[in-house]
Amino acid sequence: MRKSFFHTLKKDICRDWQLYIFLAVPVIYIIIFAYVPMGGLVMAFQKFSIRKGIFGSEWVGLDNFIKFFSSYQSGRIISNTLILSLYTIIAGFPIPICFALMINSLHGRRFKKISQTVVNLPHFISVTVLVGILFQLFNTRSGLYGVIGQALTGSVPPDLFGSPANFRHFYVWSGIWQEFGWGSIIYVAALSSVDPSYHEAAKIDGATRLQRVFHIDFPSICPTIIILLILRMGSVMSIGFEKVYLMQNNLNLQASNIISTYVYQVGLAASGISDFSYATAIGFFNSLVNMILIVTVNAISKKFGETSLW
Amino acid sequence: MRKNQVKSCKQDKIYYAICYTVISILTLSVLYPIVYILSASFSSGSALAAGKVWLFPVDFSLQGYQAVLKYQNVWVGYRNTIFYTVAGTGINVVMTLICAYPLSRKNLRGRKAISLLFTFTMIFSGGMIPGYMLVKKLHMLNTVWAMLVPGAMSVYNMIVTRTFLQTTISEHLLEAAKIDGCNDFRFFFSIVLPLSKAVIAVIALFYAVGHWNTYFNAFLYLTDKNLYPLQIFLKDILVQNQFSADLVDPEIVAEMQNMQMILKYSMIVVSTVPLFCFYPFTQRHFVKGVMIGSVKE
Known part of the structure; x- marks a missing residue:
């Protein structure tokens, strides 16, 4: 029995050896660039010094985690991350759905095509340029905002980027401006596969277009909506570093300091006094929470539909 | 019945009118900033400072673009970005294909385990600091390799490709080919x-846009100006307002403020126009990519 298992194993490997050669490069790559850094997470439990290296540094147990959670910063940083993320989801999630439902119910092909092309365009603007555009347009002197403000009140309007509350609005709404069109693609595609005979039948029964949106279109994309929403909730703690970092300044730090920017600030930005272990511990905590969220959310989505990530 | 239909017809008209209006407003609100930036970049600095630009260029001028052309860093950045995009996308596509194809073969031994090895990296990672230490240890800091190797493959794109291959390359095709030796x-x-x-077109486009637009790797791993991609220079100029000395002609120092403003608009246009x-x-292709990505295994 045992022998025959190894026998077929050997046979299979001999048969597919060329496939394994293909796979070797990506596997080595992923081990080096994904799993070795995971091993580096042991730094979180050490008092790491570059001179001594990972194998020579002193072990400190959970000290770095305790230091983070007992610091006055931690609560604010975690809540900043969550608030920014939830605001993005609550404000940004329904808009692509409404847009898709509306554009799907129209007839003019040309109009639809042009509109979709235009709203997809901002997706291709880089974060650097997006933030640059924001700063330009809302410049208190030369931007559109400044010009309009001066025309209306006669004096230079206040700088909007200086307040913590405004940071969140700018972050979220510029994100919506950039991504709602792109986000609607998937719904538009799901809507195009709705069986037209439902619509025919409903029309004969005298249903208005709006009624058909509520009773045919919307229910048919509901599974897609639920799955995307659940998956989106799984990434609630993982906001990208790039855009937040660019929009950060000393005046709005109170709202704009999130986990990833804090890790950077502690670990890499503070030259000379950078604390690798502490920064790694915070990053580790974040990765761990992310993983738990994704696994939970995936279990839920498995229950709802037959969909899961793996 | 008839009355009912007439009524619904009227309601439909209202509904369509609302839809057209809302979608037009949304489209215009996306379009307006883009048009404004384009017009601003073709206007003169003084017209812009005086708030005369609303929709079309005022005092048509190419000042901004002339300044961009004279700005050495833009050329360095452009050259590097093109290199990173082309070379990086090449590596990405090759890696993705040689990984996705074997994993799309259903009877490959160890397929599940190897797939798990890859998917696990989507849900858990070492994070910023260990990643940085690794690149440092490999002596890749401040080399082009730091821009190409750490992101050599995206697991998400690999899964998209694998899904595509599983549905397009039939097993009969493979059997027939094998019989023919x-x-x-x-x-x-x-x-x-x-x-x-x-699918190659789709993932190549996804990767290329990513390379063109990201600044993160360069920001962490590079300090040599000659290796900087365009996005880093854009970050310095657009966001942090740092101009290098050679940028502004000393003769027009008085106009420097206006000049910087125009230059920013021109740089936004110059960096984004290719995409x-x-x-x-x-x-x-992009739409297809989003679609394949949403199909579950």
């Missing part, structure tokens, strides 16, 4: 690749 290498190069042009020009022609 075709080995896996040959099958991959002469049958799989030609049949997967569509915008490219997009309408490749739109269907």
Whole structure:
């Protein structure tokens, strides 16, 4: 029995050896660039010094985690991350759905095509340029905002980027401006596969277009909506570093300091006094929470539909 | 019945009118900033400072673009970005294909375990600091390799490709080829690749846009100005307002403020125009990519 298992194993490997050669490069790559850094997470439990290296540094147990959670910063940083993320989801999630439902119910092909092309365009603007555009347009002197403000009140309007509350609005709404069109693609595609005979039948029964949106279109994309929403909730703690970092300044730090920017600030930005272990511990905590969220959310989505990530 | 239909007809008209209005407003609100920036970049600095620009260029001038052309860093950045985009996308596509194809073969031994090895990296990672330490240890800091190697493959794109291959390359095709004495290498190069042009186009576009637009790796790993991609220079100029000395002609120091403003608008246009020009022609590929990505295994 045992022998025959190894026998077929050997046979299979001999048969597919060329496939394994293909796979070797990506596997080595992923081990080096994904799993070795995971091993580096042991730094979180050490008092790491570059001179001594990972194998020579002193072990400190959970000290770095305790230091983070007992610091006055931690609560604010975690809540900043969550608030920014939830605001993005609550404000940004329904808009692509409404847009898709509306554009799907129209007839003019040309109009639809042009509109979709235009709203997809901002997706291709880089974060650097997006933030640059924001700063330009809302410049208190030369931007559109400044010009309009001066025309209306006669004096230079206040700088909007200086307040913590405004940071969140700018972050979220510029994100919506950039991504709602792109986000609607998937719904538009799901809507195009709705069986037209439902619509025919409903029309004969005298249903208005709006009624058909509520009773045919919307229910048919509901599974897609639920799955995307659940998956989106799984990434609630993982906001990208790039855009937040660019929009950060000393005046709005109170709202704009999130986990990833804090890790950077502690670990890499503070030259000379950078604390690798502490920064790694915070990053580790974040990765761990992310993983738990994704696994939970995936279990839920498995229950709802037959969909899961793996 | 008839009355009912007449009523619904009227309600439909209202509904359509609302839809057209809302979608038009949304479209215009996306379009307006883009048009404004374009117009601002073609206006003169003084017209812009005086708030005369609303929709079309005022005092048409190419000052901003002239300044961009004279700005050495932009050329360095452009050259590097093109290199990173082309070389990086090449590496990405090759890696993705040689990983996705074997994993799309259902009877490959260890397929599940190897797939798990890859998918696990989507849900858990070492994070910023260990990643940085690794690149440092490998002596890649401040080399082009730091821009190409750490992101050599995206697991998400690999899964998209694998899903595509599973549905397009039928097992009968493989069997028939094997009977004719075709080995896996040959099958991959002469049958799989030609049949997967569509998905190759899709992932290449995704990767290329990513390379063009990101600044993160360069920001962490590079300190040598000659290696900087365009996005880093854009970050310095647009966001942090740092101009290098050679940028502004001393003769027009008085106009420096206006000049910087115009220059920023021109830089936004110059850095984004390639993607915008490219997009309408490749739109269907992008849409297809989003679609394949949403199909579950």
